[in-house]
Amino acid sequence: MSSFLAVAVIFVSLSYHFDFPFQYYEIGEELDSFNGVSVYYNGTSAGIHGVYYTDEGYELGVKWQCVEFVRRYYLEIYGHKMPSDLGNAVDYYDESVPHGEFNASRGLIQFKNNGASIPSSGDILVFAGEYGHVAIVTSANRSTIEFIQQNVNKKSRDEITTDKSIQGHYFLSDRNVLGWLRISP
Numbered sequence: 001m002s003s004f005l006a007v008a009v010i011f012v013s014l015s016y017h018f019d020f021p022f023q024y025y026e027i028g029e030e031l032d033s034f035n036g037v038s039v040y041y042n043g044t045s046a047g048i049h050g051v052y053y054t055d056e057g058y059e060l061g062v063k064w065q066c067v068e069f070v071r072r073y074y075l076e077i078y079g080h081k082m083p084s085d086l087g088n089a090v091d092y093y094d095e096s097v098p099h100g101e102f103n104a105s106r107g108l109i110q111f112k113n114n115g116a117s118i119p120s121s122g123d124i125l126v127f128a129g130e131y132g133h134v135a136i137v138t139s140a141n142r143s144t145i146e147f148i149q150q151n152v153n154k155k156s157r158d159e160i161t162t163d164k165s166i167q168g169h170y171f172l173s174d175r176n177v178l179g180w181l182r183i184s185p
Helices: 005-016 065-077
Strands: 016-019 023-026 030-034 035-038 051-053 057-061 101-103 108-111 125-126 135-139 144-148 157-164 170-172 178-182
Touching: 035 065, 035 144, 057 065, 135 157
Parallel strands: none
Antiparallel strands: 016 023, 030 035, 051 057, 101 108, 108 178, 125 135, 125 178, 135 144, 144 157, 157 170
């Protein structure tokens, strides 16, 4: 391989992530949107590109991470500023808050997976894990929950099936879903 070609391959590798056939994405490029709020490409789930603030100084989170998308979505769609900007995605679900009660650190109503209700469009799904993950529900019915997310490589959309337990409770088949958060009516 010539020196020029080797340098060109290294440059392209550092500047873009691509899938065959020849789908290129730059860091920060829009991948998708929901209700006019964009989902951006982050490179890898560990990609850190600085903290994103609004012009008024409200912290949205680390650029192009899942938390940043959720906070930006809630600000743009509902005008909602979460009281706390601390924690990882998994910290958005507070185990001490009972099903259907107010989660004060997020300023939202919290629901537990395997409760008497299912998520609604616009709710924040909260997933377990070392840092966790959050996503926005795009549609829901008694059998399928569809959602949009940021920072899962290029997979901005996904779905989870819903099952009904013997006690009449619903649970999302992905056991990593701790629950969801909803804006107060």
